[in-house]
Amino acid sequence: MNTIAVIDYGMGNLHSVAKALEKAGDGVKAIISSKPEEILAADRVILPGVGAIRDCMREIRRLGFDQVVLEAVKSKPVLGICVGMQAMMEYSEENGGVECLGVFPGKVRFFGNELTENGERLKVPHMGWNEVYQQGSHPLWKDIPDGSRFYFVHSYYVDGTAGDIVAGVCRYGVSLAAAVQKDNVFATQFHPEKSQHAGLALLKNFVSWDGTR
Amino acid sequence: MALAKRIIPCLDVDKGRVVKGVKFEDIRDAGDPVEIARRYDEQGADEITFLDITASHEDRATTVHTVERMASQVFIPLTVGGGIRTVDDIRRMLNAGADKVSINTAAVFNPEFVQEAADRFGSQCIVVAIDAKKVSAPGEPGRWEIFTHGGRKPTGLDAVEWARKMTAYGAGEILLTSMDCDGTKSGFDLGLTRAVSSAVSVPVIASGGVGNLQHLVDGVKEGLADAVLAASIFHFGEYTIPEAKAYMAKQGIEVRML
Numbered sequence: 001m002n003t004i005a006v007i008d009y010g011m012g013n014l015h016s017v018a019k020a021l022e023k024a025g026d027g028v029k030a031i032i033s034s035k036p037e038e039i040l041a042a043d044r045v046i047l048p049g050v051g052a053i054r055d056c057m058r059e060i061r062r063l064g065f066d067q068v069v070l071e072a073v074k075s076k077p078v079l080g081i082c083v084g085m086q087a088m089m090e091y092s093e094e095n096g097g098v099e100c101l102g103v104f105p106g107k108v109r110f111f112g113n114e115l116t117e118n119g120e121r122l123k124v125p126h127m128g129w130n131e132v133y134q135q136g137s138h139p140l141w142k143d144i145p146d147g148s149r150f151y152f153v154h155s156y157y158v159d160g161t162a163g164d165i166v167a168g169v170c171r172y173g174v175s176l177a178a179a180v181q182k183d184n185v186f187a188t189q190f191h192p193e194k195s196q197h198a199g200l201a202l203l204k205n206f207v208s209w210d211g212t213r
Numbered sequence: 214m215a216l217a218k219r220i221i222p223c224l225d226v227d228k229g230r231v232v233k234g235v236k237f238e239d240i241r242d243a244g245d246p247v248e249i250a251r252r253y254d255e256q257g258a259d260e261i262t263f264l265d266i267t268a269s270h271e272d273r274a275t276t277v278h279t280v281e282r283m284a285s286q287v288f289i290p291l292t293v294g295g296g297i298r299t300v301d302d303i304r305r306m307l308n309a310g311a312d313k314v315s316i317n318t319a320a321v322f323n324p325e326f327v328q329e330a331a332d333r334f335g336s337q338c339i340v341v342a343i344d345a346k347k348v349s350a351p352g353e354p355g356r357w358e359i360f361t362h363g364g365r366k367p368t369g370l371d372a373v374e375w376a377r378k379m380t381a382y383g384a385g386e387i388l389l390t391s392m393d394c395d396g397t398k399s400g401f402d403l404g405l406t407r408a409v410s411s412a413v414s415v416p417v418i419a420s421g422g423v424g425n426l427q428h429l430v431d432g433v434k435e436g437l438a439d440a441v442l443a444a445s446i447f448h449f450g451e452y453t454i455p456e457a458k459a460y461m462a463k464q465g466i467e468v469r470m471l
Contacts, residue, residue: 013338015310019285051335113414117215123416123439125337125385129217129259129469149217149469151290153337153385172216194290194312196254197471 001029002207005042007068008034009059017048017081020193024200025207036068044207045072047187049083053108053156054095056083066101073103073185077211080187085180086156088187094156104180104187106162111155115173122173125155132168132178132190138213140179140186140205141168148198150178150190157189184211217469218433219259219440220457221292221418222447224249227266229275231448247282253447254287256454257471261287262315262388262442265295277309284310292340294388303330307338315388317342318361321368324382331383340418341384345372345405346392355404357391364392372405373412380413387413388442391421398424398445406436418442426452426460433466 004021006014018030033039047069049056060066069088072078080088080103092098092108100108115122129149134141152170160166160175167186168179179188186206192199224231230244250261263283265276273296280293293306294315303314320327320341331339344364349356357372376387389409391402401419410417419438423429423446432438446452458468 013307013310013312015281015308016284016288016312019310020288023288050337122216124414125416126216127337127386127416128219128440130215153290155336191290194288196288200288 002027002044003042004028004030004044004046004207005039006030006032006046006048007039007065008032009056009063009065010034011049011051011056011059011083013050014048017046017193020200021046021203021207024203028207034063036064039065039068040071042076044077044079044209045069047078047080047084047087049081049085049087051083052095053083053086053092053098053100056087057098057100060087060101069101069103073183076184077206077209078185079206080185081193082154082189082191085187085189086158088180088185089158092156103185104165104182106158106165108156108158111157111173117171117173125153126157126172126176127153129195130170130172130178130190132170134168135166138167138181138186139209140181140202142201142205144198144201144205150188150192150195150198152178152190154189215467217259217467218438218461219418220429220454220461220468221260221262221440221442222253222258222454223262223264223420223442223444225264225266225444226276226279228272229279232266246279247286249448250283250287250291253454254289257458257469258289258454259440259469260290260292262292262294263311264315265293267296277305280306280309280311292388294340294342298326300329300333303334303338307334311338313338313340313386315340315342317344320379321359321361321370324378327379327382327384331385336383336385336415339384340386340388341376341379342388342390343372343376343379343409344390344392345402347402347405355408357402357405357408360392373408376409376413376417380415384415386416386418388418388420394422395420397422400424400428401432401436401438401441403431403436406432406438410437410439416440426457429457430461430464430466433461434464
């Protein structure tokens with residue numbers, strides 16, 4: 001049995017992540033868990049997240065999941081989603097500045113209130129379906145056409161020109177990192193569980209990924 | 214290329230059945246919101262809005278169950294509105310699988326509820342629904358007021374000011390319905406839509422009045438809407454979502470094609 005642990009630290013809707021995983025992969029058992037030993041015993045781990053980073057990091061630390069994530073990234077495939085991706089960066093500007101887990105180098109920035117593209121004013125949050133351009137090949141992009149649209153909802157972002165870790169970019173006033181990767185860890189700013197075919201394809205790739213490139 | 218403008222079909226649900234404007238061959242399965250949502254998902258709808266019009270408290274359990282079923286089969290964002298009055302209501306819907314909740318009347322009577330909700334769950338899942346009617350005389354600069362109780366009770370609140378306030382309180386999106394246009398099939402109130410969309414930094418969903426595909430285009434181009442919501446044109450099978458998207462794309466609007 002292929003077990004995927006979705007880390008439950010009390011933030012947001014984990015039901016749809018679990019359901020999407022079970023839909024995406026045959027014989028996948030998705031467990032929503034707040035037990036460190038159960039999470040570390042799973043074959044793969046997902047760090048989801050919604051809401052404000054300060055609350056997310058506070059709960060992650062309070063429940064000891066900072067150590068769990070740092071342990072998991074040493075040994076098994078890990079996927080971060082949305083604020084879960086941001087929590088894996090070094091630092092976020094949100095809420096006056098929050099130290100994060102530092103799995104990936106780099107920081108999370110605010111879009112600002114004056115975001116424009118070609119003279120057109122852009123709304124913040126960046127909400128809806130945007131095109132993601134893959135930066136090099138990666139097992140998690142298998143069978144997903146380059147430029148496919150994924151569902152985003154966020155007001156803070158990771159710079160899309162941040163170098164080797166950027167696995168996919170998206171344009172919204174700035175170039176933003178739609179996905180980052182390093183070794184056996186992959187993280188997306190978009191919500192694969194809400195991105196219909198493209199999103200389910202990515203989750204399917206994750207549940208069969210061995211963590212190598 | 215850029216962010217796509219969204220098309221959002223809206224389901225009005227009572228006691229677990231879609232109640233408004235659905236015409237189907239097989240009446241037994243006709244009103245199952247999960248089946249209808251799945252069909253829209255397959256057609257390429259960008260989100261689904263589920264409006265719970267159930268009046269009684271007992272029937273809300275049915276709603277939670279319906280949302281659970283929908284969320285386990287439809288992998289696009291799901292917004293649930295109607296009867297959201299407390300933090301517990303929100304938590305229940307999010308746990309059932311909703312991605313966003315839409316707060317309407319409760320925001321008017323207790324604006325701090327929106328602040329509390331956004332603090333607790335994040336702005337990304339808090340939609341504030343605004344029902345507005347035009348109150349300015351013809352020839353005057355447009356002015357719209359918030360109404361509650363299905364458009365019967367004026368509140369004295371200016372719609373544009375209210376939208377600004379709700380955004381400042383943490384609303385991540387505005388669902389804007391023109392009470393004048395709703396059900397008329399004569400198009401959105403473009404003046405209202407443009408005024409609100411220009412006044413706030415967050416996305417605005419235009420609602421109320423869609424009768425044909427040009428209305429969707431006008432909502433985006435003239436009304437500056439970030440998303441367009443419609444019910445009857447899709448429910449009655451007058452147009453499919455791919456037809457709507459193809460039409461919008463031809464008019465130069467960025468949409469998500471399957």
